[in-house]
Amino acid sequence: MPKETRTFAIIGLGAFGSAVASELARFGNTVMGIDQDEARVAKLADALTSTVILDATDEQALREAGVDRYDVALVAIGHDIESSILATMNVRVLGVDQLWVKAINKTHHRILSKLGADRIILPEQEMGRHVAQRLNNPVVQDYVNLGNGFSVVTMAVPERLKGRLLSSLDFEHYDLRLLGLMRGTEFHPCETEGLELAPQDKLLVLGRRPDLRSFGDAL
Template structure:
């Protein structure tokens, strides 16, 4: 296994689980995929380190598959709350050091939090918020939430600002934000006060959401 990689057990190979498993494998990690559906498992055999048909509510079966030797488990079982919860309990009993779980709803989320998992994911809600941010401000290409109200956003420079210096944006003065750099095409540039903007430059900006929203509106 390549230096810096980890091993992952992805339980549930539906659309969400199979996508995560595929990407983790693409990054060079050792990934095992587990599902009761033989069709889903067979579709992943060529992509993952291994793919196994397994009932993960059976602690003994999980131990036989060696899941306790993996660094991280992602439980991506769909709407079967009982199977999801039993699987998490088995993983906790086995001493998995890190467990992430996809939650189907708020009640599921609350139960998982009580079980002490490391991260509860609600993909539809998280993606919904992401899309709403971009729909609300067409200049916003992408963003990453860092917690504590801070985000990093990727904002496209509109044509009307082409040829102007970065100081015209008021970053760090009018707007309490920090410019991390500028993407021009596929090239990343460290920006300074003398930098001149071009149409379709992408500004990578760090700050709190209200300040980022105000800045986006000003463009």
């Protein structure tokens, strides 16, 4: 069965919007990029399915571009809060199934929430937390915040644990759940018998942040 893809309209092709659009296209999705800046649009013309130069504060222009026919719209307009709000209102009126919006600050976030955005992103804050997590504990390679205090964390296995059995690590003591282990591009389920740890291995662990931090410190 072929992989199901979705259609995405990315409004605002600055650094953030361009990165999102390019990655979505690389994954094989149908992606339309929209911006007022001709140079930004031209830069992504070959990478995306389609690109359009228009003012997203103009509802009719968005409608004529066919934004209402896309599954997901991301409003990624930079530091112009007024334009971001107007574009968000227009996309909401067009009835796109999912609306994601980049926020600049908490006030902007509150306004977008009132407008009915399905997901609001504060990229600098999210990246700041991500960097702090890695700086705080060098074994933490990556993490995904699941909400309600829970995260999935990728932890590097330190050299001193080389040869130790995966089953010997006490996750229950820290109220954590081991999801599995990555060795290169291979995934090993946590139930794998007799699996010895190697320095390049990465543990995928689910739990609350304080428990993950305590385990990481002990690791």
